[in-house]
Amino acid sequence: MSENPDLTNERASGTFETNAMAAVIYGSEKFAQRRREITEAISKIPEFQDSHPLVFMSREEKISEACRKLAVLSNYWNSLIDTSDEEEALHLYREVLGLEGHPLALHETMFIPSLIAQASDEQQEKWLGRAQRREIIGCYAQTEMGHGTNLRALETTATFDISTREFILNSPTITSLKWWPGALGKSANWSIVIANLIIKEHNYGPHPFMVQLRDEKSHEPLPGITVGDIGPKMAFNGADNGFLGFKNYRIPRENMLMRHSKVTSDGSYIKPPHAKIGYSSMVKVRSRMAMDQGLFLASALVIAVRYSAVRRQGYLEDKSREVKVLDYQTQQHRLFPSIARAYAFIFCGFETIRLYDQLLIDVQNGNTSGMADLHALTSGLKSVVTYQTGEGIEQARMACGGHGYSMASYISEIYGVAIGGCTYEGENMVMLLQLARYLVKSIEMIQNGKSRELGPMVAYLAENESEIDLNLGPNEYLKVFEYAARNQTWRATEKFQKLRNSGMSNEEAWNQASVELTRASRLHTRLYIMSTFINHVGSIVDQKVKGVLIDLLNVHVTYEVMDIGIYVQGLLSSNQMDLIRNQLYVSLETIRPNAVSLVDSFQISDMQLRSVLGRRDGNVYENLFKWAKSSPLNKTDVLPSVTQYLKPMMEKSKL
Ligand SMILES: CCCCCCC/C=C/C(=O)SCCNC(=O)CCNC(=O)[C@H](O)C(C)(C)COP(=O)(O)OP(=O)(O)OC[C@H]1O[C@@H](n2cnc3c(N)ncnc32)[C@H](O)[C@@H]1OP(=O)(O)O
Numbered sequence: 001m002s003e004n005p006d007l008t009n010e011r012a013s014g015t016f017e018t019n020a021m022a023a024v025i026y027g028s029e030k031f032a033q034r035r036r037e038i039t040e041a042i043s044k045i046p047e048f049q050d051s052h053p054l055v056f057m058s059r060e061e062k063i064s065e066a067c068r069k070l071a072v073l074s075n076y077w078n079s080l081i082d083t084s085d086e087e088e089a090l091h092l093y094r095e096v097l098g099l100e101g102h103p104l105a106l107h108e109t110m111f112i113p114s115l116i117a118q119a120s121d122e123q124q125e126k127w128l129g130r131a132q133r134r135e136i137i138g139c140y141a142q143t144e145m146g147h148g149t150n151l152r153a154l155e156t157t158a159t160f161d162i163s164t165r166e167f168i169l170n171s172p173t174i175t176s177l178k179w180w181p182g183a184l185g186k187s188a189n190w191s192i193v194i195a196n197l198i199i200k201e202h203n204y205g206p207h208p209f210m211v212q213l214r215d216e217k218s219h220e221p222l223p224g225i226t227v228g229d230i231g232p233k234m235a236f237n238g239a240d241n242g243f244l245g246f247k248n249y250r251i252p253r254e255n256m257l258m259r260h261s262k263v264t265s266d267g268s269y270i271k272p273p274h275a276k277i278g279y280s281s282m283v284k285v286r287s288r289m290a291m292d293q294g295l296f297l298a299s300a301l302v303i304a305v306r307y308s309a310v311r312r313q314g315y316l317e318d319k320s321r322e323v324k325v326l327d328y329q330t331q332q333h334r335l336f337p338s339i340a341r342a343y344a345f346i347f348c349g350f351e352t353i354r355l356y357d358q359l360l361i362d363v364q365n366g367n368t369s370g371m372a373d374l375h376a377l378t379s380g381l382k383s384v385v386t387y388q389t390g391e392g393i394e395q396a397r398m399a400c401g402g403h404g405y406s407m408a409s410y411i412s413e414i415y416g417v418a419i420g421g422c423t424y425e426g427e428n429m430v431m432l433l434q435l436a437r438y439l440v441k442s443i444e445m446i447q448n449g450k451s452r453e454l455g456p457m458v459a460y461l462a463e464n465e466s467e468i469d470l471n472l473g474p475n476e477y478l479k480v481f482e483y484a485a486r487n488q489t490w491r492a493t494e495k496f497q498k499l500r501n502s503g504m505s506n507e508e509a510w511n512q513a514s515v516e517l518t519r520a521s522r523l524h525t526r527l528y529i530m531s532t533f534i535n536h537v538g539s540i541v542d543q544k545v546k547g548v549l550i551d552l553l554n555v556h557v558t559y560e561v562m563d564i565g566i567y568v569q570g571l572l573s574s575n576q577m578d579l580i581r582n583q584l585y586v587s588l589e590t591i592r593p594n595a596v597s598l599v600d601s602f603q604i605s606d607m608q609l610r611s612v613l614g615r616r617d618g619n620v621y622e623n624l625f626k627w628a629k630s631s632p633l634n635k636t637d638v639l640p641s642v643t644q645y646l647k648p649m650m651e652k653s654k655l
Pocket residue numbers: 105109140142143148149150151152182276279280282283285292371372375423424425426427430434437438
């Protein structure tokens with residue numbers, strides 16, 4: 001079937017090459033090209049197609065379907081991708097497995113990275129190759145039923161038995177059961193388990209251990225291990241998140257991951273070079289989250305923007321034909337700032353992935369000085385990005401009207417998976433407060449005359465307010481944001497200090513200032529996102545692409561400043577606010593002809609999108625009907641439940 005002419009016209013009105021834009025989005029022409037090649041190669045392998053739409057499947061069917069595809073995938077790894085390239089591998093996973101989870105999700109994102117960051121060279125020799133060849137399937141078991149946030153209260157113990165040189169793992173209470181780890185329930189046969197290290201009755205706190213859970217031949221749980229699936233979730237039901245308990249389960253001393261902390265055979269403990277080095281697997285995932293969430297948001301926007309260009313409803317001036325809903329200003333205001341955010345998140349994502357890779361090298365060389373900075377940055381970023389992604393996806397759903405609520409849009413599944421990110425890898429409020437600790441410390445440095453020692457990301461906290469030029473451009477908007485973040489960070493810190501100085505305990509003063517502190521963290525993070533966006537656009541060479549991204553940047557900066565209006569009342573007059581508001585409306589109009597091309601540039605295939613509304617060819621209505629007809633409920637005209645219950649009920653009513 002040919003392309004819907006409404007989409008053809010939209011694509012013709014684009015002022016740039018989508019391949020050139022994809023090269024900017026994905027960091028290089030080479031990677032953008034590789035993505036296309038991988039997608040093309042996959043489309044020619046019929047076994048990678050869903051056997052029927054995932055949305056009509058039960059959980060068991062979804063998990064089985066994911067396993068079937070993983071088995072097929074194992075025949076193609078080396079021919080489809082450069083297996084040493086993490087981004088290629090993740091693209092392959094997204095294309096083939098989609099976003100509902102699968103048994104290798106944690107293997108790639110946490111199990112292997114934990115081995116790389118935490119295992120000694122000898123341990124890597126023993127396990128890393130096996131993991132990378134997928135001879136074993138691993139997961140990351142940290143969270144317990146009773147504690148996820150407060151790691152110091154985890155209850156699982158690993159007690160060193162000097163006589164046998166083994167650790168004995170135990171789950172002493174119900175609340176100490178590991179609860180939530182992805183792929184633990186039914187798939188993984190090994191796990192990195194975080195347990196309190198106990199030597200001679202001294203608790204050294206949480207440490208990582210390599211633990212075999214299931215027999216490698218029979219896949220049965222090993223004696224001393226209780227393991228299973230935690231049941232259905234809001235989304236992500238292709239994954240078997242699990243529970244795990246230990247009863248006097250023994251592992252060799254060599255199974256404690258010992259790149260940094262060590263226990264010698266006589267039971268001596270050797271401290272790591274940094275107290276939080278064991279938390280690196282979480283920092284790794286957090287450093288990927290701006291990218292991953294940017295892609296979730298992008299997926300929802302591809303669907304909503306394409307659909308809005310083929311959906312016609314109501315009239316503007318021309319009464320002879322209904323208008324595309326994308327032409328309504330409200331629809332543009334709903335969608336375009338999110339397009340800008342998706343671009344901004346992906347740009348930030350590449351930056352934080354690079355920072356993590358650098359930190360990993362530094363730490364392996366004994367330099368842990370960058371850990372606090374990256375922890376603070378990624379804590380704030382994961383929180384802001386997941387929240388705004390959730391908001392943006394929900395707006396995209398509403399922008400699709402009634403059909404957005406149907407699973408045919410697939411937006412609800414994207415939403416359900418994406419907002420899991422507000423919780424996993426540290427609940428958002430908690431992580432905002434981690435960043436706040438760093439911001440408060442920065443203010444204290446300024447108060448103590450140490451402004452010069454501030455890192456580049458917080459140097460603005462020591463600057464004085466400047467007047468804002470009425471001729472507002474991106475760099476002036478950045479100053480507006482700096483003003484807001486600086487002001488809020490000072491106010492929140494001063495509130496905390498005042499409470500503490502009044503005699504309150506440190507903890508209570510912190511608690512009573514915490515809402516203000518989280519506000520400071522959000523503003524600081526949004527400032528970082530904006531500044532990364534501005535710098536990125538500044539570095540683009542292709543002038544057509546750059547021109548459009550400047551337009552998109554204008555949408556971003558004006559929308560963001562309007563959104564934080566309450567924090568800049570002391571800086572901007574109401575005239576200036578009106579000016580910015582009007583600039584935003586002009587920017588929406590400017591970006592309108594490029595809207596479809598901007599979302600096309602994410603180059604997310606129909607196979608990955610799984611959305612009837614978001615089809616690249618725009619042939620929505622005929623496929624919506626086809627999709628509904630394929631619903632299992634439509635296999636028969638009269639359901640057994642009608643025969644069994646409704647008919648007798650109606651018959652009875654007739655008497
Ligand atoms: C596409 C779908 C894929 C789905 C995949 C989903 C996978 C999900 C996996 C998971 O969720 S795994 C489990 C993740 N769990 C968490 O993230 C737990 C969150 N909690 C924590 O990270 C910590 O407990 C805490 C909140 C950071 C607090 O830790 P702790 O009590 O030990 O420390 P504090 O006293 O609060 O702080 C002390 C000090 O340490 C600094 N710090 C904390 N973490 C780090 C770190 N990672 N790196 C460097 N420094 C760190 C912290 O800033 C404090 O510094 P000072 O202020 O004292 O200088």
